[in-house]
Amino acid sequence: MAKRLIPLLNRVLVEKIVPPSKTHAGILLLEKATKLNSGKVVAVGAGTHDKEGKLIPVSVKEGDTVLLPEYGGTQVKLGDKEYHLYRDDDILGTLHD
Template sequence: MAEINLRPLADRVLVEPSAAETKTASGIIIPDTAQEKPQQGKVVAVGNGKVDEPMTVKVGDTVLYGKYGGTEIKHNGVDYLIMREADIFAVIG
């Protein structure tokens, strides 16, 4: 992965969403228009947190977030989500 030159501020987290499922378990191909938005991704950058709320996620964590969580941004041709740490439901692993 290339180095990210985006630095989230305060309690924000930059997440690279996992790829959407393109095939069902039984092998049926899902068209782009019917694919579910991924609800997990990898943390690629974190802010410094707030004075009274230190950050609990770190770069490299795989996280679960809400279906419509975060704001979609594109940087250097890669899609990311930027969201508050409070929008993250869980860390996987």
């Protein structure tokens, strides 16, 4: 049975995107050229509450591609896949085509 992790509060579960190390023609790319710390949002928590008790929802949604900080997050392994858990305010932005 596959496990599913649903983050609590303002946490976001992300699967990091591993960029290709070579082009379709077989040309090897430098590590610097391929390094963009991004990931795909797999699951989000409900959000957190402010001082008045109002719910502040998470700013990203499942399926978003996000820019991640170089360091941080908690590594989580579910089955044979590796994910990272971040706080909503640690995510730097969303990436769009």
